[in-house]
Amino acid sequence: MDAEIRLSPVVSHYADPLEILAGNDEINQLTDSNPLSNRRPTRLHYCCDYFINLFVFDEVFSYLFCDEIFQSFYSISDYINNVVSNYKQYFLDLSREDIRKSAFDSICSNISPSQIIGLKLGKTKFNLFDQYLLGRNGEQSFTNLRSLWLDRTISYSESLSRWMQSKINLDNLHSFHFTCLHDHLFAQVRNSSFENLSYLIGNSSRKFRQLSNGIPKHLKTLHMFFDSIDDLNDLIGSNAHQFYSLGVGFQCQIDNLHQFCSLVKNHQWTLLIQFNLNLQGINNIHFETIKYLLSSMFRLKYLTLLFSKQELIHQSDVLNGFQWELFISETLIYLKKFFLKIPLTEQSNDEINFYFNTFQSSWWINEKKWFIEYFIVENAFMTVPYFAPKIIDNSVVDSFFMMKRSELSYSNIREMKLYFDKLNPIYLSTDQYYGRFCNVNRLSFNGQLTGNPLINIRHLINVEKIVYFQISSTITHCDLLAEFIQDMTNLSSLHIQCVHALHIFDSILSPLVSVRRLDLFGYQTRTRSLLVKRVRFLFPALIHLTIEYHSRRLFRYVLNELVHLEEIHFHLKDHDHVPNHHWIEQYTRLINHSFQSEVFNVNHKERIFVLWINREKINNQSIDHKCLIQ
Template sequence: MLFEYLPIELFYEIFSYLSGGYILKAFYSINMHLNNVLIGYNHYILDLSQLDMSKKEFHLICSFLRSNQIVGLKLSENEFNVVNRFLLTFANKQQILTRLRSFWTDDTIEVDRQFLSKFASIVNYNQLSSVRFDRIRSSKNFVRFDYSLKSLTHLAVCSSKQFLQLVKKIPTNLTFLHMYFNSIDDMDQCIRFNIHQLKSLGIGIKCTSMNIQQFINKFQYYQWRQLVQLNLNLNVDFHLQFVMLQDIFSNMFRLKHLVLILNQPLTADNDLLNGIVWESYITTSLIDLKTFNFQLPTSKTSEQRIDSLLKTFRTKWWLKKKQWFIEYDYHKQLLITVPYFASTRCDNRNTYSLGDIMNWDIFYRNINHLQIDLSEYGDNDQIFITEPTRRSPRFNNLDRLVLIGYLSEYVCNQIQEQVNLNRVKYFSFGSIAESANTFIRLLENMPNLYYLCIRDSKVCDIFNSWSLSFPSVRKLILADYESKTRTELFHHLIFLFPRLTDLTVNYQSRSMILYLINEFVHLEKLTLHLTPNQYAPNPTWISKHSRLEMNEFESKVFNYNDQTKKFILWINAEMISHRQTRRKCTVQ
């Protein structure tokens, strides 16, 4: 079926699940009809924190989208200085994001008055309905922010103290409030102004044995009218008792969703670790509760005692009626609900008591990052426990695979049997393979591979054995290879990775740079690691001797504390026409 025959509403429904950058990357310039669909869509949510966003994609966002099409914005700082570039692009065009409703900065950005004042040129803070600040800069001489955030309904910030220093007054229309509170008074102040309409409340707070009763008293006083969700992250310096939580939840009659995180280890006889006690309380006091997820640390105890605790959570009520599944994380010594708190990473250097896991499918289905230290694999090969009746791979949702050490034929076979390699997009290989064919066989089963990192001195021997190219690979990192093989190595790269857009290698010579720029016609970013005594090439020299003109690239040198340096060259791929002839250059 042709795209032209699909209803526009279907495209809009698909777009609502995607970041604006991914939408443009996937659908832009396929045909005029789709371009018109993109032009007509007015609910773009931009995530500028995406690590794989290229310079070309960023320029497409800034040049294609109108300011009134953007309703959500997530910012993150990176080497390309994407935050200031985005701000300057729209400020220079004198375009205000008139329909922006959601504004999020991650922990790479320190939010302060200066930052907010800069963005006031394109953001109307009084129209925002959702704000999240993962990092706020403290200052003794903090000048309050001039905007009231009067339309705000959703707020998530990392510190109540810093936020209250920053804003003019507390927003009073919040239905969603998630915050780390630096004091009970801060918490009380924020809740009281919004208690009548609050539907979702997230509290992170530290309490002592001296003020826990004050904390509990506040909750016994609150009269919740609409609260249906509570996330409570409680850091205490004493052994919390079940009756204390009962008092905290006492007026939450409409609660439907509860997340509980404790930081102080509990002894095995604490009722908070008893599923029977929880079952009795929930069935009588929290009768509307639909989801319950917790992370409860335990004191060091025997496996037999842990098994006894788990049995209290494996009654018919827990497993059949509620379908809430509890496991024990032996590595972190946590009693957890799965899949909510199940790890998304699996590392064979950690301690896993896989034989005690009841919900195998949930455990494996949740893993998206697998790291194997092959030097320890013999002692921890329970990760790949085989079942005669099982035919499908265990790790079926894996998108990142990291191997460290010596890759044998046996382990390679185990990985192929137990991992759905079709889903792997990121593969890091810091190993030595039993043979080049062993490694290649693994790689050939990754048709959707996007990112490849190889740290192997014999990488050229591996490339010599390849007969197929890998057009899906866009990002390649090579390290620890022998410098004497670089001429042969780079010739291999042209054939093996014809669609490469991002390449990271060690700096060898200026002629090497020219060779890579001239031969990799799709390259958008080139990163070169320099030793302390090496100098980065001059941009004018690059422009003069390569296929690039001066206005077609940018470059910058980054210096690090360990005396190493990194040279990054960003290529404006959209400004370069496809050239039939390119300068040829040998690698010296």
């Protein structure tokens, strides 16, 4: 089965235009050079037999990140511990906030840099990358590193710059992916030839040229936002004959668009099966120009064309589905997936309907199964469900139901945000929209929850699929909301900002064993003792808790009674003073555990005291820390 062209995680309602340049699973397998991006976060919680052959472990481990391997397999037995410790092809993602401290500590103690072949770096609360380097691994080099990803959240630091200059050899990389925004980092690290690079994704050709003292000659996959036509010519011209996948984005004028077209026509694209084009800033583009550009890429299987809102598209032909049908049928005969997004200038409803109808032929709908939709919020024609929003809220719900083929996009929705004071009741009708949002797994309620809309909401979604639920509201029916929450049998994250939080919890009859994260805000302070005790009963498997800080007595109770907690966030008021590391060790169960604690300023507006705890005991001491809350 053909792999779908994959987008990186959505950061807003719609796909990030830069991320349209992400690669394709089938191509990644062909090039075998982007192992980090192929991994899917997975959790394996089962024991392995002593006699499983090593090649089975190698196969399983190839689908997991380093911390997931330690979390799932380490400490099962001495035999498996030895297998895990001696594995030589780890992929370590230090950009994620959900890494458990027990897994991270085991990585620092057992895995040397020479065992890591893939590394992703990003900003985290406790600067995991610096911690890993400052441990016993500080003097060792990443001699076998083949894949490096610098996340957009990463910031420049002297330690990172020194590491890139002294501990890795960029010339050994097969895969390099960067979306970081700091020029200073690239300016400090120079003179790498990237002679073995075959997979390159980046948000700036200028930054890459700062790093490189030449042009990579073995690229098979290149997805880049180009800062100049010269960069585009240099990077593409040397590798055109061997590309499997090419993604080009640039801010262009009509002159450099013609240069780009000439560049494309001057090369043979004998291996290219995927092409993504993201054009921004051009004043006008004709269908003949697009045909000229694509006609030499006759082996394409996957094509994505994305135009920015600033462009004045020559709509009479670019938005003519009949022209596309003729061109693709005659020239791009191998094309399997076609994703198109074109903004409109001001158009009448008659003109919009005319363009829409040109994409409704049997060839589009039945043979190719490519569906083009007009979305009023963006005033654009787009392929659905590929470009359809993954989040729906009150700001887009009107236009969503006005789509010609809205049913094609319902299944694309993963998150629903409802603001009850602004919501048109018609959208909670149980007739017209019954079961439409069947794949929603994140649900948010905001505003005053009056009456009983929960019955209607049940008809819109599948409650059993909800894994994240957030409510920030005043409510009058705590029992109905409690029943609604209890029916979320796969719920893992619960966020409640409500003065009646205790009433909601008192109405929940049995423990919510699937919940791993709980965030509590805005509850009545006089009920905090009962609330925390109720939390202890309702959430026996809780590992992450956010709560307001009140006193050291409450602090001790939370730590000593909620024994599975691995991360705790205490929201602080201006006058709050938190316990130091020594006091926490002396008066709580953490005398037997390694932990880190720090106060973070969030947007210069609030302070949060964070504890990150390793649940594994470091000795066999036992101590009774029972404490009453007052």
